Structures are given as structure tokens and as C-alpha cells.
Amino acid sequence: MARIRNTVKASGHTLLVVDDDDSLRATICRLLEVDGHEVLSAANGEEAIQVCRSRQVHLMLLDFFMPGMTGEDVVRAVRTFDTNVQIVLQTGYASEKPPRQMLRELEIQGYHDKSEGPDKLLVWVDAALKTYRHVQALHASRSGLEYILKAAPELHRLQPLDDLLRGILLQLQGLLGFSSAMVATLAPVEEITPLSGVVLTTELHDFTLRIGTGRFDQAEWAALSPEEQALIRSTVEHGELHLGTQVVLPLRVGERILGAVMVDHPHPGSGDLHLLEIFATQAAVAIDNTRLYNLATTDDLTGLMNKRAWLARLEETTQLATRHALPTSVLMLDLDHFKAVNDTYGHLVGDRVLATVSGCLVRHLRRSDVAGRYGGEELVVLLPHTPAAGALIIAERLRSAIAELAFISGGQAVSLTVSVGVASLLSNEGQVPEDVALDLLSRADQALYQAKHQGRNRVMQSADAAAR
Structure with missing residues (x-):
């Protein structure tokens, strides 16, 4: 293990760079050193695990494809004893698992394609360290989750919106103790072909399950029970919170309602509801901002950037x-x-x-x-x-x-x-x-x-x- 000493003002963060390429590992360490981080390095998975056991590492930049233990193996091993360290996987091999699958299956906070260069890597580092600080605040106070929720619009620029919202929802689930949750949004009007002269009420409007956890994971709208569908339609139509076996909150942007959040949480406290309401508000704003951004930047015919x-x-x-x-x-x-x-x-x-x-x-x-x-x-x-x-x-x-x-x-x-x-x-x-x-x-x-x-x-x- 090599240790890189910084000469600039210390950031207070300890980072670990894991890569079997000696030259690349040294380059990344020097890049991080400029920002005042304490930077440790490891040449393989076994050495990385030893460092994580002996030191409090805040962020690990982990190469996916290494001899012996792969990045995926290291993540699973580290998570058995450290759930706080932020992990960003790095890869330069097209044959590896798709990024969205990796983010879904592993407890990682980012996925950096080495071809995207140093600037994108530094953005991932800044975002992951910001998340680390917010996660530490959670251990001190439940209200610390508000920091993460309010960071959603900024973090959205780094990964697909649905992945981001699902990650936040999972953190809420772990904090508040509910078993399952999902976000359902109204399908865009242009995707629906109603009969001539028919007004699209919530009964005729289609819904899309954007994200889900627990029993809603990878579920579709048709898989919900008629009672659950009716609850969501009623919440969207009236714009009011529903409390019962499920909690259903509207996704509201101004006077418009984009969909709803449903949570299996029969006895939520006032603090739980507050955090869920913040999530619903931030999710609605992020979804609407994404829609507006796509309208402004996408060519209608080709789907490419205009x-x-x-x-x-x-x-x-x-x-x-x-x-x-x-x-x-x-x-x-x-x-x-x-x-x-x-x-x-x-x-x-x-x-x-x-x-x-x-x-x-x-x-x-x-x-x-x-x-x-x-x-x-x-x-x-x-x-x-x-x-x-x-x-x-x-x-x-x-x-x-x-x-x-x-x-x-x-x-x-x-x-x-x-x-x-x-x-x-x-x-x-x-x-x-x-x-x-x-x-x-x-x-x-x-x-x-x-x-x-x-x-x-x-x-x-x-x-x-x-x-x-």
C-alpha cells in the first residue's frame, strides 16, 4: 500500500484508490491530492479490504476489472463490515455489466466510465463526498435526511433520474422502516389515444411505475391491486394525502399533479410523514425539470439532441x-x-x-x-x-x-x-x-x-x- 501525502489545505476526507494499473493509480492519487484529500492506494482487492478494516475511508474509487477479486467482489466484502464508505466503481471495459444494473444490484454510489476523463471523475468524487457528509448527519439526526433529499436536483445531473430517486427511496426505507414503496407518474398525454371527445380523467389516464422497492420492485401498473390503483387515482385527482395501510402522497408541482408516491407504512409518525413529503416534493420537481429539459433539448423526430x-x-x-x-x-x-x-x-x-x-x-x-x-x-x-x-x-x-x-x-x-x-x-x-x-x-x-x-x-x- 502506498500513501500519498498532501501539501495543500486538508479537506478532512480520506480516499482510497484501488486499481491494478500502477501508472493510472498514481495519476488518480495526484489528481485527488490537489483538492487536499488524504489519499491511500491499493493494487488489488485484498489489499483494499485490509485498508478499509484498518482505516476509516470516506470514499473508495474502485476499479471493476482486476486480477483475483473483481470490484464487485470487493464491494460485497466491504459491505459486510462498512456500510458508510461511499464507493464509485471505475471501468473501461465495454463487456462489464451495464451501469444501471450495477447501481441496482450493488450498494455503490456511482459508476464512472474511464473514457469520460478526469473532469467527470472529480464531479463523482465531489458528489460522493457530499453524500458521505449527509449520511453522517443522518446518524446524528433523522432530520439530516433533508440534506440528501434537497441535493436531488444537483445529483440528478450525474445519473439517471429513476436511479437517483430509487436510491433516495431506499435510504428512506432503511431510516423509516417501511417495507415497500413506489413512485407512479401519469403517462404523457401524447402516448394516449382516447376516443374522440373524451376528456382524460384519472380513470382513463394511464400510469407508469417509475421506481419501486420491496414488493413493488420491477412491478408494472397492471400488477397493482384494483384497490391500490384506485387509491393512487384518487390521490392524483384530489391532490390530497391518504393515510391508511398505505400512505399515498401526491407528486405536486405548483397546481399540477404528476403522479403519486405509495408507501407500505401503516403507522407513520409525524417525522416520517415530513420526510416523505419532502421526498414527494423533490421527486416531483426533478421529474418535471427532466421533462422540461428534454422538451428543450431533444429533437422530436429523432430523439437525438437538437x-x-x-x-x-x-x-x-x-x-x-x-x-x-x-x-x-x-x-x-x-x-x-x-x-x-x-x-x-x-x-x-x-x-x-x-x-x-x-x-x-x-x-x-x-x-x-x-x-x-x-x-x-x-x-x-x-x-x-x-x-x-x-x-x-x-x-x-x-x-x-x-x-x-x-x-x-x-x-x-x-x-x-x-x-x-x-x-x-x-x-x-x-x-x-x-x-x-x-x-x-x-x-x-x-x-x-x-x-x-x-x-x-x-x-x-x-x-x-x-x-x-
């Missing part, structure tokens, strides 16, 4: 990349002969083709990549922490996957290919961040033009990168 939001993300990413010398690339894609598809089969078929291509794009990208619709049949992809060589591999993978898609319209096969332009961040001394982003996009557009000019259905790299 042009304005994507350009904003591009500028943010290039600012970080130029500041920290991180490789970054952009792909610009254009569907070949798409006008002929619209002219031959109609715009409805064209829309369906574009939506299908966009779905294919998302399936073949990494979690850290950001796809958007730039305009018409032009799509764009932002590839953070990706040099030119890696961007070419991804671009070719996308081109090949789209060429293999099968479209059928009126019994006829519709073939489609795509041309791709690739550009990567260059040394940009003297350029302001806005110019760096525009230059990167412009070079990808020029490469796309070359791909079109040379026969379509191909990937072309910007001339400056190809010459390097």
Missing part, C-alpha cells in the same frame, strides 16, 4: 479539451440520396427512416458520446476523449451499421447509406473557445463534402488530421 443543445455541448466540451489538452473529435453524417427516398416513398417513410437511423446511431455509440440532429438529414456526433484514430474507427462502425439496416415500405426494400466527415481537435493556441468549436465543426463539414464528392457511402477525415 441543434442548439448539441452546439452548446460542443462548446462546453471543447473548452475543457483545450484547457486540459484532451483529445476530442466530431463526426458529421449525411444520409445519401435522402431526397430520393422522400420523393419516391413519401415524407412519412422518410421520417421513419431518419428516426431508425438515429436509433441505430445511439445503439452503436458509447455512453460518453453525444449524438444530435444538425438539420434535415444531417446528424452530428461529439466524441469526447477521442483522438483522430479512434474517431475513424467509430465513424466506420456507424457507416457499416447504417448500411446494413433493412427498411421495408409497401413491400419494397429501401436501401440507405451514409457519408461521414471526421475532424479532431488540433493545437489551437491563440484561438478563443468559440472559434475552436466552430473550426472543429467546419472541418468535419468539409470532410463530409469530400466524402460526398468521392462517391458517398464512405468516411473521410479532415485533411489537416490525415496529414499528421
